[in-house]
Amino acid sequence: MTTDFAATRALFHLPAGVIYLDGNSLGPLPRAAAERVRGCVEDEWGDMLITAWNRAGWMDKPRALGDRIGRLIGAEPGTVVLGDTLSIKVYQALASALDLRPDRRVILSDTGNFPSDLYMADGLVRTLGQGYELRTVAPEAVEAAITPDLAVLMLTEVDYRTGRRHDMKRLIAKAHAAGALVVWDLAHSAGAVEVDLAGSGADFAVGCTYKYLNSGPGGPAFIYIAPRLAAQVRPALSGWLGHEAPFAFDLDYRPGAGIERMRVGTPPILQMAALEASMDIWDRVDMADVRARSIELTEAFIAAVEAACPALTLASPRDPAARGSQVSFRHPEGYAIMQALIAHGVIGDFRAPDILRFGFTPLYTSTADVTGAVAILKRIMDEGLWDQPAFKARAKVT
Amino acid sequence: MTTDFAATRALFHLPAGVIYLDGNSLGPLPRAAAERVRGCVEDEWGDMLITAWNRAGWMDKPRALGDRIGRLIGAEPGTVVLGDTLSIKVYQALASALDLRPDRRVILSDTGNFPSDLYMADGLVRTLGQGYELRTVAPEAVEAAITPDLAVLMLTEVDYRTGRRHDMKRLIAKAHAAGALVVWDLAHSAGAVEVDLAGSGADFAVGCTYKYLNSGPGGPAFIYIAPRLAAQVRPALSGWLGHEAPFAFDLDYRPGAGIERMRVGTPPILQMAALEASMDIWDRVDMADVRARSIELTEAFIAAVEAACPALTLASPRDPAARGSQVSFRHPEGYAIMQALIAHGVIGDFRAPDILRFGFTPLYTSTADVTGAVAILKRIMDEGLWDQPAFKARAKVT
Numbered sequence: 168m169t170t171d172f173a174a175t176r177a178l179f180h181l182p183a184g185v186i187y188l189d190g191n192s193l194g195p196l197p198r199a200a201a202e203r204v205r206g207c208v209e210d211e212w213g214d215m216l217i218t219a220w221n222r223a224g225w226m227d228k229p230r231a232l233g234d235r236i237g238r239l240i241g242a243e244p245g246t247v248v249l250g251d252t253l254s255i256k257v258y259q260a261l262a263s264a265l266d267l268r269p270d271r272r273v274i275l276s277d278t279g280n281f282p283s284d285l286y287m288a289d290g291l292v293r294t295l296g297q298g299y300e301l302r303t304v305a306p307e308a309v310e311a312a313i314t315p316d317l318a319v320l321m322l323t324e325v326d327y328r329t330g331r332r333h334d335m336k337r338l339i340a341k342a343h344a345a346g347a348l349v350v351w352d353l354a355h356s357a358g359a360v361e362v363d364l365a366g367s368g369a370d371f372a373v374g375c376t377y378k379y380l381n382s383g384p385g386g387p388a389f390i391y392i393a394p395r396l397a398a399q400v401r402p403a404l405s406g407w408l409g410h411e412a413p414f415a416f417d418l419d420y421r422p423g424a425g426i427e428r429m430r431v432g433t434p435p436i437l438q439m440a441a442l443e444a445s446m447d448i449w450d451r452v453d454m455a456d457v458r459a460r461s462i463e464l465t466e467a468f469i470a471a472v473e474a475a476c477p478a479l480t481l482a483s484p485r486d487p488a489a490r491g492s493q494v495s496f497r498h499p500e501g502y503a504i505m506q507a508l509i510a511h512g513v514i515g516d517f518r519a520p521d522i523l524r525f526g527f528t529p530l531y532t533s534t535a536d537v538t539g540a541v542a543i544l545k546r547i548m549d550e551g552l553w554d555q556p557a558f559k560a561r562a563k564v565t
Numbered sequence: 566m567t568t569d570f571a572a573t574r575a576l577f578h579l580p581a582g583v584i585y586l587d588g589n590s591l592g593p594l595p596r597a598a599a600e601r602v603r604g605c606v607e608d609e610w611g612d613m614l615i616t617a618w619n620r621a622g623w624m625d626k627p628r629a630l631g632d633r634i635g636r637l638i639g640a641e642p643g644t645v646v647l648g649d650t651l652s653i654k655v656y657q658a659l660a661s662a663l664d665l666r667p668d669r670r671v672i673l674s675d676t677g678n679f680p681s682d683l684y685m686a687d688g689l690v691r692t693l694g695q696g697y698e699l700r701t702v703a704p705e706a707v708e709a710a711i712t713p714d715l716a717v718l719m720l721t722e723v724d725y726r727t728g729r730r731h732d733m734k735r736l737i738a739k740a741h742a743a744g745a746l747v748v749w750d751l752a753h754s755a756g757a758v759e760v761d762l763a764g765s766g767a768d769f770a771v772g773c774t775y776k777y778l779n780s781g782p783g784g785p786a787f788i789y790i791a792p793r794l795a796a797q798v799r800p801a802l803s804g805w806l807g808h809e810a811p812f813a814f815d816l817d818y819r820p821g822a823g824i825e826r827m828r829v830g831t832p833p834i835l836q837m838a839a840l841e842a843s844m845d846i847w848d849r850v851d852m853a854d855v856r857a858r859s860i861e862l863t864e865a866f867i868a869a870v871e872a873a874c875p876a877l878t879l880a881s882p883r884d885p886a887a888r889g890s891q892v893s894f895r896h897p898e899g900y901a902i903m904q905a906l907i908a909h910g911v912i913g914d915f916r917a918p919d920i921l922r923f924g925f926t927p928l929y930t931s932t933a934d935v936t937g938a939v940a941i942l943k944r945i946m947d948e949g950l951w952d953q954p955a956f957k958a959r960a961k962v963t
Contacts, residue, residue, distance in 0.1 A: 180611045189615045196611040204606050204835065205599070212781050213578045213594040216912060217587045220962040225782060227961075252830025254804035255653060262692060278816060283805035283830065286818040290803035294660060294692060303816070328814075377831065383610050384623060384834035405688035406652035407681035414963045416726075416917050418676060418701070420684040432650025432681065433775065436782035437602065437835040514614060519814050563625075564618040565812045 170456035176531040178448050179381075186536045186543075188515045191355060191493050191526025194381030200444035207440035228439045229430060233389055235446045236380065239454055240353060240372065241363035242391050248426045249376070249442075250434050253354060253388040255404065256373035257287045257321075259429055260390060262403035264319040264348040264371055265295070267396065271318035271347070272298045279306040279326040284352055288321060306331060310341055317347035324362070325355035325491030328518045330483040332360065332491050336367040343368065348396075354378060357389075359461065359492035359528075361454050364391055371396075379492070379528060380449065382442035390429045397425040406431030448530065460529035461492040468494050468525065468537045475545040482522055493526045502565065506558035507547045513540045517565050568854035570927050576846050577779075577929040584934045584941075586913045589753060589891050589924025592779030598842035605838035626837045627828060631787055633844045634778065637852055638751060638770065639761035640789050646824045647774070647840075648832050651752060651786040653802065654771035655685045655719075657827055658788060660801035662717040662746040662769055663693070665794065669716035669745070670696045677704040677724040682750055686719060704729060708739055715745035722760070723753035723889030726916045728881040730758065730889050734765040741766065746794075752776060755787075757859065757890035757926075759852050762789055769794075777890070777926060778847065780840035788827045795823040804829030846928065858927035859890040866892050866923065866935050873943040880920055891924045900963065904956035905945045911938045915963050 180196040181187060187195055211223040220226050233247035240247075250256075261274065274288050285303065292299040304312045306326065313320060320342040325332050335351065342349045351372040356362050358379030364372055372391040376382035392400060402422055407413045408430040411421040422428035466487060472479060472494075479496040498504055498521060505517040515525040525540070547553055578594040579585060585593055609621040618624050631645035638645075648654075659672065672686050683701065690697040702710045704724065711718060718740040723730050733749065740747045749770040754760050756777030762770055770789040774780035790798060800820055805811045806828040809819040820826035864885060870877060870892075877894040896902055896919060903915040913923040923938070945951055 180607075182612050182614070185614070187614060193610075193615045193618075195614060196606065201603070201606050201611070204602060208594065208599050208602050208781070208839070209578075212591075213599070214580050216580070216583070216585060216593060217591045217914065218907065218912065219782070220591075221960045251649065251653065252804070254830035255649065255802065258802060266692075281805075282808070282814050282816060282818075285816055286803045286805060286808065289818050290801050293799065294664075294801045295694075297694070375831075383606070384617070385831045385836070386833075388830070401691070403688050403692045404653065404656060405684045406650070407679075407684060410680070410684065414917065414961075416680050418680060418683055420680075420687050432652035432786070433773075433783050435784075435833045435836050437839060438783070438833050441606070441835060509616065514616065516615065519812065562619045563812075 170453050172460060172529050175448055175452065176533060179531045181531060184512050186513045186540045188513065188525040188527065188532070188536070188540060190528035191378050192516050193377055193384060194379060194528070195531065196383070197381055197444045197448055199447060200383065200441040203444040204437060204440045207437055225436050229434050230427070232439060232442055232446060233426070235450060236357065236376070236389050237391070239449060240357050241365050243365050243394055246394055246426050247389050247391045248429050249387045249389050249439065250430055251388055253373060253375040254283045254287050256388040256390045257284050257352065258291055259402065259404050260350045260371040260373050261288055261291055261319060261321060263400045264350055266401055267348060267399060268318035271316060272300055273317050274301045274319045274321055275309070275312055275317050276301065276303050276321045277306040277309050278303050279328070279331065280323050281327045281352065281354065284321065284323060310338060313341045313345050313347065315345050317342065317345055319348050319350055321350040323352035323354060325359065327355055328482070328522050328524065329495050330490040330493040332489055339368050355491050355493065358449065361458050369393060376442055380442065381445035382438060386438045386442055387435055392426055392429065394425070400428060402428050404431050408432060452530065457529050461527050462487040464527040464529065464532055464537055465492065465494050467534065468527065468541065471537065471541040472496060472544065475541055476548045478548055479523070492528065493524055495522045495524045497521045498523060500553055502561065503553040503558040504547060507553035508544060510558070511543045511547065513543050519565070566854045566857060568850050570858060573846055573850065574929040574931060579929060582910050584911045584938045586911065586923040586925065586930070586934070586938060588926035589757070589776050590914050591775055591782060592777060592926070593929060594781070595779055595842045595846055597845060598781065598839040601842040602835060602838045605835055623834050627832050628825070630837060630840055630844060631824070633848060634755065634774070634787050635789070637847060638755050639763050641763050641792055644792055644795070644824050645787050645789045646827050647785045647787050647837065648828055649786055651771060651773040652681045652685050654786040654788045655682050655750065656689055657800065657802050658748045658769040658771050659686055659689055659717060659719060661798045662748055664799055665746060665797060666716035669714060670698055671715050672699045672717045672719055673707070673710055673715050674699065674701050674719045675704040675707050676701050677726070677729065678721050679725045679750065679752065682719065682721060708736060711739045711743050711745065713743050715740065715743055717746050717748055719748040721750035721752060723757065725753055726920050726922065727893050728888040728891040730887055737766050753889050753891065756847065759856050767791060774840055778840065779843035780836060784836045784840055785833055790824055790827065792823070798826060800826050802829050806830060850928065855927050859925055860885040862925040862927065862930055862935055863890065863892050865932065866925065866939065869935065869939040870894060870942065873939055874946045876946055877921070890926065891922055893920045893922045895919045896921060898951060900959065901951040901956040902945060905951035906942060909941050909945065911941050917963070
């Protein structure tokens with residue numbers, strides 16, 4: 168292993184007294200991000216004003232950052248661009264893919280997909296009308312449901328609740344054999360597991376940057392299009408920054424070169440400044456090392472929790488090859504248990520109806536974190552510390 | 566006048582030696598934004614981590630900020646929400662409006678509209694197929710082109726190049742009489758002119774926050790829906806944060822209450838922190854005062870430029886009631902002249918093919934700025950200082 172995880176851990180701000188196992192929801196602050204954002208606000212926006220679009224290179228950042236993320240997901244250079252939110256990027260990818268299969272009407276997804284992906288597909292299908300259909304099956308039934316009427320297979324590689332991982336390469340091959348295109352949501356994959364978009368023959372992929380990639384709350388999403396497809400794509404969300412010549416202010420839309428056409432409006436510069444600080448860390452990291460370390464941590468956590476807390480049931484696949492970088496356990500009082508954990512300094516999260524979710528993020532999660540978290544979890548379970556009204560009262564965001 | 570513009574000017578960071586007349590493109594940094602963003606990065610993201618979604622109120626900010634902007638545009642409380650970019654918000658509003666007129670197929674807009682609005686409409690029309698059509702006429706021909714086949718009239722109130730202002734109330738009445746709905750783009754209106762959405766009978770409106778509202782580069786957009794329509798709207802971009810219960814993670818989409826359904830994905834928290842600092846200033850300001858002062862400044866600028874620089878031709882309406890808060894002049898060498906101005910410390914911008922554009926933003930533009938800018942412009946014109954290769958070489962962003 169060439170990556171020094173003690174060194175990367177030191178590059179993050181981790182509050183004293185907290186064991187943070189929720190980097191799969193919101194990654195922690197890279198220490199350098201504070202200064203990078205300050206410089207963006209004061210030195211660039213403050214002092215350069217509008218001229219920073221050129222002088223500080225703001226306009227090029229969605230592509231430059233796209234390439235840096237692309238390296239982590241096996242994308243070819245020049246195939247990834249940042250912008251918008253993941254839901255918008257799902258819509259873009261899906262609309263583009265459907266447009267490339269005009270004689271077909273069916274999108275296939277699974278019931279383990281993140282709901283927003285299904286909602287966006289539903290909105291697109293309703294907007295399109297004309298017999299378009301979103302079909303959902305159980306995650307394990309996806310492969311058998313790939314039939315020759317499919318236009319697009321739309322899946323999230325790693326299940327947001329259980330961490331179950333789809334076999335990307337196998338499903339792409341199956342879908343392509345059926346004449347369909349595939350849209351992958353890498354929300355819980357980018358920075359979490361090794362992804363090989365180019366090697367898998369992927370068509371479209373989207374993902375977010377505020378989880379494992381530590382861009383901060385509401386950081387922009389990314390989108391990938393295979394080079395063999397990009398020039399054929401006619402964007403549904405045809406915004407000016409995806410135009411071939413945005414500052415010509417032509418009345419007619421002409422798509423930009425390749426992935427540039429997936430840009431829409433003005434990119435969020437402050438959020439991208441934070442992401443840059445995080446990518447300075449990621450640039451030094453080997454994803455094979457991250458994956459190996461992630462498996463060590465999740466294996467240790469599962470073994471320790473199962474030994475210490477028999478009331479919790481593993482919801483994640485036992486085989487590490489079949490899961491991402493998170494571990495989930497079920498318990499009917501999962502919500503209250505998670506609130507108790509948070510009150511005792513162990514931050515994971517809860518996903519309805521009964522999932523306790525813990526993310527393992529090798530850049531800053533240590534073996535001591537695993538041991539410490541399990542000790543606190545054991546105490547909460549053994550002593551019933553979760554059984555308090557304050558822990559059962561639902562917050563707005565869970 | 567109750568607003569103290571000397572006091573508001575002191576709340577902005579204005580670099581020494583610069584006269585900034587481009588706040589209609591990117592508003593300058595509110596001094597308090599630097600600390601507000603720092604707190605968001607370090608104290609909220611850094612120390613609260615994921616719990617800041619509740620503890621720092623992140624999830625509620627798109628609505629809370631929407632109400633503060635709503636006051637400036639005459640919107641009813643609870644009718645405005647922040648998110649995404651303006652282009653995305655145009656798409657949302659337009660798709661919603663078309664969906665409410667299922668028996669009609671025509672969108673009418675004008676050739677003075679910001680190109681991205683036309684591009685987004687074009688993308689939507691192409692996605693919808695089925696005979697949908699985007700029809701564009703010259704700005705002055707809009708009223709006569711409102712015919713009973715229109716589904717939606719989509720206009721930008723203030724022309725981004727010339728500052729020409731449409732008569733919102735009159736065009737809404739005409740469109741409603743023809744059975745059409747109206748989508749207004751307030752990019753150059755919000756914080757620039759008095760807008761009375763409720764009093765004008767507006768249906769949909771969208772706008773951006775990084776111009777007159779000073780949210781910083783890439784700050785989020787906003788969208789308004791009239792209360793009488795909101796509950797009927799079926800969102801095309803049906804993201805999870807527009808769901809009635811986002812954290813129930815249901816597989817089926819059910820729109821949230823009223824304007825909440827226009828939320829899509831995770832909002833950009835760092836950008837909203839900057840906007841909050843700006844809104845702390847805007848909360849103290851009376852839009853009638855802003856408008857009166859804007860007219861004083863633009864009238865003074867036009868008179869002085871016409872007296873000092875006869876080679877420049879006024880491109881904006883001469884009647885202040887017919888223009889927004891910017892003034893534009895034409896010159897065949899407009900690009901080089903603007904570059905020379907910037908090099909001499911007067912920042913405006915250029916819009917193809919020949920427009921020199923100057924924004925007047927009473928919160929921080931002074932009478933001395935007007936006098937100083939015209940003196941420098943006169944010198945550049947009199948001495949031909951613009952006639953240098955360095956000023957003629959086009960930058961990426963103009």
